[in-house]
Amino acid sequence: MQFFIEVLIGGLLSGVMYALVALGFVLIYKASGVFNFAQGAMVFFAALSFVGFQEVLPARFGLEAGSAAVFWLSFLLAFATMVVLGIATERIVLRPLVNQPPITLFMATIGLTYVVEGLAQMTWGANVRGLELGIMDEPIAWLMDDYGIGVSKFDLFAAGVAASLVALLALLFQYTKVGRALRAVADDHQAALSIGIPLQTIWRVVWAVAGFVALVAGMIWGARNGVQFALTFTALKALPVLILGGFTSVPGAIVGGLIIGASEKLAEVYVGPLVGGGIEGWFPYMLALAFLLVRPEGLFGERHIDRV
Amino acid sequence: MSYLSLNNIEVIYDHVILVLKGVSLEVPEGSIVALLGANGAGKSTTLKSISNLLRAERGDVTKGSIEFKGRRIDRMTPAELVRRGVIQVMEGRHCFGHLSIEENLLTGAYTRRQSRAELRDSLERVYAYFPRLKTRRSSQAGYTSGGEQQMCAIGRALMARPEMILLDEPSMGLAPQIVEEIFEIVKDLNGKEKVSFLLAEQNTMVALRYADFGYILENGRVVMEGEADALRNNEDVKEFYLGLSSEGRKSFRDVKHYRRRKRWLS
Numbered sequence: 001m002q003f004f005i006e007v008l009i010g011g012l013l014s015g016v017m018y019a020l021v022a023l024g025f026v027l028i029y030k031a032s033g034v035f036n037f038a039q040g041a042m043v044f045f046a047a048l049s050f051v052g053f054q055e056v057l058p059a060r061f062g063l064e065a066g067s068a069a070v071f072w073l074s075f076l077l078a079f080a081t082m083v084v085l086g087i088a089t090e091r092i093v094l095r096p097l098v099n100q101p102p103i104t105l106f107m108a109t110i111g112l113t114y115v116v117e118g119l120a121q122m123t124w125g126a127n128v129r130g131l132e133l134g135i136m137d138e139p140i141a142w143l144m145d146d147y148g149i150g151v152s153k154f155d156l157f158a159a160g161v162a163a164s165l166v167a168l169l170a171l172l173f174q175y176t177k178v179g180r181a182l183r184a185v186a187d188d189h190q191a192a193l194s195i196g197i198p199l200q201t202i203w204r205v206v207w208a209v210a211g212f213v214a215l216v217a218g219m220i221w222g223a224r225n226g227v228q229f230a231l232t233f234t235a236l237k238a239l240p241v242l243i244l245g246g247f248t249s250v251p252g253a254i255v256g257g258l259i260i261g262a263s264e265k266l267a268e269v270y271v272g273p274l275v276g277g278g279i280e281g282w283f284p285y286m287l288a289l290a291f292l293l294v295r296p297e298g299l300f301g302e303r304h305i306d307r308v
Numbered sequence: 309m310s311y312l313s314l315n316n317i318e319v320i321y322d323h324v325i326l327v328l329k330g331v332s333l334e335v336p337e338g339s340i341v342a343l344l345g346a347n348g349a350g351k352s353t354t355l356k357s358i359s360n361l362l363r364a365e366r367g368d369v370t371k372g373s374i375e376f377k378g379r380r381i382d383r384m385t386p387a388e389l390v391r392r393g394v395i396q397v398m399e400g401r402h403c404f405g406h407l408s409i410e411e412n413l414l415t416g417a418y419t420r421r422q423s424r425a426e427l428r429d430s431l432e433r434v435y436a437y438f439p440r441l442k443t444r445r446s447s448q449a450g451y452t453s454g455g456e457q458q459m460c461a462i463g464r465a466l467m468a469r470p471e472m473i474l475l476d477e478p479s480m481g482l483a484p485q486i487v488e489e490i491f492e493i494v495k496d497l498n499g500k501e502k503v504s505f506l507l508a509e510q511n512t513m514v515a516l517r518y519a520d521f522g523y524i525l526e527n528g529r530v531v532m533e534g535e536a537d538a539l540r541n542n543e544d545v546k547e548f549y550l551g552l553s554s555e556g557r558k559s560f561r562d563v564k565h566y567r568r569r570k571r572w573l574s
Contacts, residue, residue: 180418184415187407188403188404188405190364190398191461193364194359196387197418
């Protein structure tokens with residue numbers, strides 16, 4: 001039983017990490033109807049910028065390496081970089097493609113992926129770097145001692161970050177003027193344009209927010225696995241999460257992430273031995289596939305409204 | 309100084325497709341002007357060239373000028389134009405399907421800086437004109453009826469407190485009673501709120517009954533214009549757009565033989 005709980009909790013918490021990446025997709029999909037293939041590259045770029053600034057600041061400006069000032073300054077600078085990237089994307093990629101079919105925009109984001117990846121490595125180099133957030137990846141002592149369940153502090157921290165991010169975004173979408181405008185743009189570009197919602201501004205806001213989410217996701221993933229090119233593949237991990245939770249739902253991304261995380265770990269431990277192990281890698285995709293047959297819009301996705 | 313005026317505008321889509329070939333028209337302040345004509349005559353394009361939604365469809369005003377209260381508006385963004393008081397209600401309603409009716413209305417106030425109280429006030433004002441929307445305020449717009457969606461679209465435009473509404477095909481796909489209801493509200497808004505209307509319509513009969521002035525477009529040109537009453541009694545208009553002629557309704561078999569020529573073409 002203890003072992004089961006430990007696996008379950010570990011799975012749920014790693015699911016939160018997937019959810020963090022999925023969030024970025026959801027944001028952009030919701031507001032512009034674009035499946036942003038470049039989200040993984042953005043995660044990589046954001047994390048790389050963050051560590052990059054962390055190295056550059058002490059070296060160039062004599063700030064004390066590893067100090068809180070350097071940390072937050074790097075965070076801000078990395079965020080600013082993502083905002084600039086978002087604005088540039090809107091200007092160069094999205095604006096000329098207004099009113100084009102979604103597939104065109106999707107193709108454009110595939111192109112964007114390579115540009116962003118290249119840009120990241122051109123600016124900061126291709127070395128694998130470590131990222132230190134000051135939270136140890138070790139079991140929480142009292143849980144371990146009293147119940148014999150190992151839950152990583154770091155995972156718990158990541159879960160906390162993700163939860164607050166989601167709460168914040170949900171509030172933003174549901175109750176603010178900009179949030180309403182975002183949802184309006186998602187429903188109908190042209191109508192939004194006709195009532196005076198400036199698409200450009202909305203898109204910039206969305207890409208900036210998605211950049212912020214990418215930065216947070218990149219920092220947490222980077223602290224876990226090191227900041228390296230493999231970060232771009234986190235995007236692939238987010239796919240089954242999106243299919244499960246629904247492309248248009250912020251809470252869906254979280255719930256989807258939890259389900260995927262928990263089920264892949266449980267499957268690995270309990271089903272894996274029966275088929276020779278190693279099913280963690282593909283189990284989520286199987287799950288997503290099965291889900292597509294039953295509920296294509298995902299658990300919380302907006303149902304396609306058909307008037308009959 | 310005229311209120312809204314289009315001077316000899318030419319519109320080209322995608323750099324090759326010539327749609328408007330020199331359209332000039334005027335909308336006096338506080339009036340309802342109807343823009344009539346068959347499918348593909350250029351009614352919607354005319355409205356979109358005013359509201360500047362054209363560029364999102366890869367269309368461009370290549371010649372002529374559009375002025376609103378003495379200022380050129382043909383290079384403004386739709387958002388700037390809405391702030392100046394000109395808003396378009398698009399053909400086919402285009403409500404935000406996943407937002408509730410009330411949220412739809414609230415998005416209409418995006419360009420305005422209003423306090424919460426003022427916003428409530430604007431909402432109530434819209435509900436006063438469209439009581440039906442109030443009863444359905446929390447339903448998702450995508451699940452409401454066509455008439456309600458049209459009301460929602462007009463109400464949403466009203467939330468921006470416009471001086472002038474460009475109304476594209478409000479009767480599309482609606483039952484005759486609902487069409488009457490909507491035109492009554494348009495007339496009401498025109499009278500009480502002093503909103504000017506430029507409306508594009510296929511339904512010539514209804515449009516001319518409510519409008520003050522009318523223009524008839526054909527193949528991207530204005531072929532006829534006049535007071536609404538005069539147009540309604542014009543023999544050509546009767547024959548070609550209202551389906552009536554001096555001898556009353558006639559059989560389509562006869563029409564073939566005695567076909568009137570549209571003298572203005574060629």
